[in-house]
Amino acid sequence: MPGQTSPFGDRLRALRRAAGLTIEELAERSGVSARAISDMERGRSRTPQVRTLAALADGLGLDDDARAGLTAAAKEARSPSAAGRPRLCEPPRGVTDFVGRQAELEIVRYAAKRAVDGDDLPPVVVVHGQPGLGKTALAVRAANDLRDGFPDGCLYVDLRGVDAAPLPAGDVLLRLLRALGVRPDQVADSDDERCAHLRGILRDRRCLLVLDNAGSEAQVRPLLPAAGRCLVIVTSRRALGGLEGVLRIALPPLAPEESAGLLRSIARQAADPRTAPQVDRVTDLCGHLPLALRIAGTRLASRPQWTVGQMVDRLADEGRRLAALSAGDTGVATAFALSYAQLPAPAAQLFRRLAHIPAADFAAPLAAVLVEAALPDAEGRLEDLVEVGLLQTVGVDRYRFHDLIRLYADERLHAEEPPDTRAETTERMNTWLLETVVVAGRWYEPGYGRLPDGWAGLARLATLEEADAWLRAEVDNWLPALRTAAAEGRHQLVAGVAAATRWYSESTLRWRGWWEVRRLARAAAGALPDLSQQAFHTSLYAWTAVYLMALYEEAAEAAMEAYRLAQSIGDLQEQARALSSAGAAWLNLRRFDDALWAHRTGCELADRAGDHDLYVDHLVGVGYALEYLGRYDEAIGEFQRALAELDRRPVAARPALANRATAMYGVASSFDHAGRHEESLRAVERALPVLMENRYDDVVAFALVLRGKARAALGRPAEARADLTRALEMLAESLPSRLEDEARAILPTLDGTATAEAGADLTRTLETLADSLSRRIETEARATRAVLDGTDPA
Structure with a gap:
């Protein structure tokens, strides 16, 4: 069918012929594709943008008069009476206060260069991430920056991927074809034919396509050009992992300085340098999320009587924060709700129950406990949440909420689940955490050092290293669980956790949380009728006061209280254990004679009780007491005796390593105090590998x-x-x-x-x-x- 001519097309053709150029030659000179020039001359496409018009005029070598005439024809063609239809698929207005994202823009610029060079398939950039990160703003900014390099058009379509009914691919194809100048009667009925038509047009044109808010790979795939010099920018809450050969940009929250810059550009109050601390606090409370920052800034700008401090007060209340971050028909919670509505029921249940978790991050086993699911099922649900941008991955196997999304999850939890269900879920989570702590901690217990027979828990604890990794990774979850158990009067469970982690704590001495664990356990044991547990946990509290908190007076008092409790029930082993902490406290209080008494008495008690571990421990203590009394040769003798007893007695592996390390160090230290430097050097070099092994x-x-x-x-x-x-x-x-x-x-x-x-x-x-x-x-x-x-x- 012959094309419909137009005044602009006729003038362009006449100028080209007068210059003695073919369409291909004009395309080469101007940088505008031959297909686009042909369509313009035949009236099959809309009139060019200003940049394209200038490129054509330069390619034709027009003087000022001829250039003005071509421009006038283009303006006439753009008028409603001449065009007969509006311009389609125009990008939306960009934000004027765009900040940051320079690294991401550089990636898009790199893709644009590849597109213009035409050395490969047309590049596709997928910008993905959680709601409110400014994906659309980035895509529109990039399109505006790069459109000069794509003279055949910059086309934008909102695919409405998070709506209940996303835009069908066939409708998108129709919009793009019409925007590219195809008359309605030339558009095929089937999606396959429309797809082929679009690819045929884009093969010969230099266009930039922005496909915003994509819901799935199936929605995007038919729209991608197969050849030519086009660039496609796709935004989505999903990573669209099914699309192959694309550049992906996982958009993070803004950097703190970028967040502050955005807030200052919107609200006059925030621009005052004196408000810098309050501005930083607002950006933190907004989680550095561009949508939240823009709303907070807009609310400040529309209320000039407000101060930044007042905005801080409004956002500081977690119960009101999401409500405060809404303005008109825009809100942070509204953005999250669109993703939540897309979730299948099992994933939605997990999403809201994750709000029970106290720490910032967690692993899949804890998620499985919350929904009483098998681990593979929980992992699948977590990936569903990651896919729609409601959850972030951290490292290899952990997950994290954005702070504002966590608040939204908690909001849904309280709205959709009754109080008794929430209480049951919390108790199940806390019980699992604390029972797993007990299992992990027992790897370090003398004579234990393994998993319980038949244990098949969700956490990976098959080795001591895995137990250590779990205890460290989940500490911000299991310590709050211990606090809750203590508050609820679950005394035996609290005491059991402290007992099971006793030896583990010696390898993590710097963690101040042990002080709280021991205090809670001592109080829990005091509420139990078992004097043996009271003595044990009072002694353990004293040990922690010595070695972690340096509270030596308090440690000595608690240790002697434990000693007397143990005496009252005739427990020789617990008496010896209490005297170990008392001796260490008195050493630090420079009460060396008292320390020597405590350790020598402890040696005798431990030997009578048949506790070889404690016996050697007290021998080492005797050595240190003698060293501090200035009796260096005697001290060295006691340390060497302790090392010999370690070889002779059946001391468990962990305490054997610990006492070997401290005894070898004691030898080196005594030589140092005696000024015997060569012997000290030899002794310390023997000790160092053992100390390192003992951590x-x-x-x-x-x-x-x-x-x-x-x-x-x-x-x-x-x-x-x-x-x-x-x-x-x-x-x-x-x-x-x-x-x-x-x-x-x-x-x-x-x-x-x-x-x-x-x-x-x-x-x-x-x-x-x-x-x-x-x-x-x-x-x-x-x-x-x-x-x-x-x-x-x-």
Whole structure:
């Protein structure tokens, strides 16, 4: 069928022929496709955009008059009387306060370059992510930035993928074909023919297609060009993993500085530098979600009497936050609701029940517990939530809510599930968490170190390493569960968790949560009629007060309370355990004789009770008491005796490793105190591998200090500096200690730039001590002075 001519098409054809150019030659000169020029000349497409018109005029080499005439013809063709129809598939208005997303825009620019070069299939960029991230804003911004490179048109279609009835592919094909100049009577009836027609047109044109809000791969696939120099940008809440050969951009929330910039660009109040802390708080409460930030900014801008602080107050209340983040027909909750409505019933149930989880992230087994489902079924439901943008993946096997989506899940939970169901779900979750803690913790118990026979729990706990990984990963879930159990009076369960994690806690000493665990357990045991449990948990509380909190007076009092409880029931083993904590507390209180009594008495009690683990533990304690009393040879003898008993007695693996490490360290420390540096160096180098195997990070750091001191005294300053520097790095988050202070004092003496100053200080010290009775200090000063002078310390 012959094409319908138009005044613009006639003028373009006449100018081309007057220039002696074929359509192909004009296409080459102008950069406008031959197909597009042909359609314009025959009146089969809409008149060109300004950029395309300028490219044609440049390609024709028109002077000003001819260029004006062509422009006038184009304007006439664009008038309603001439066009006869509106322009179709025009992109929406972009936002004027667009911020950030430079990395994402760079990816789209890269794809556009590939499209223009035409070396491959037309590139497709899929921008995906949770609701409210600004996917459409990014796509429209990119289209506006890049449309000059696509002179045959920039076309936009909202696919309405989250609506109850998404736009059918056939309707989208019809809109695109008509926007590309195909008359209605030339559009085929079948989707397959329309798809082929669209691909045929796009093969010869340079167009940019924005397919916004896609619901599925099936909705997008028929719209993608198979050849040519086009670029397609797709936005979706789903990753559209079924589309092959596409560039995917997983859109994250804005960076904090970008969030603040967006808020300041919208609301005048936020632009005041004095409001910076409140602005940062608003952006945090909005979760750095562009939709939420835009709504908050709009509400501020429309209420000039409000302050940013007042907006903070409104958003700080979790119960009102989602309501506060709505304006007119736009709201954060409304955006989330569209995705929630798409979920099948099992996934929707899981979504709202995930609000029970107290921590920011979780793994699939906990989700399975919430909905009483098999693990594969729970994993499938979680992936459904990820697919529609209601959940984020973290690492390999964990998931996380955006803060605002969590609030929406909690809103749906309270609206759709009755109180008794919510209470049952919470209790089931907490019980599973705490029972799993008990199983995981028992990997570390002497004489246990394995899974219970027949255990088939959901969590992966087949090895000690897996148990450790689970306890660390889920700590922000199981500790709140323990608090709840304590508040509900589930005393035996609370006490059981503390007992099962006793040995595990020794490998994670820096975690301050143990203090709360032990306090809760001591209180729970006090409510039980079992004096044995009261003694055990009071002693464990004392141990934690010593080794974690450095509350030595309180630790000593609690330890002696536990000792008396154990005496009242004739429990020799518990008496010995309580005296272990008492001895450690008294050592730190410099009550060395009391500590020596506690450990020697504990040795006797443990031996009578047949507790080989505690017996060796107290032997090590005796060694430390003697060391602090200045009886170094006796101390070394006790440490070596402890090492011999470890080889002789059937001590369980974990306490054997722990006591071997501390005894070997004690030997090195005693040699250090005695000023026997070569022996200290040999001893600490034997101890370090055992300490590292035992995962005693703080004690490893102390051993490095000992090695650094020995190396400094033996004239090896470079090695000493490396040891001391590494030790201080390791101790940065630990409680202050004497050895840390010593390391800080020695380091400047090893620094070449401070040598003279340090030497002068030591010289003055020697003069002051000339007639002093403190001969040991004088000897140490002379040794260090010799190191600085480069002479033999001897």
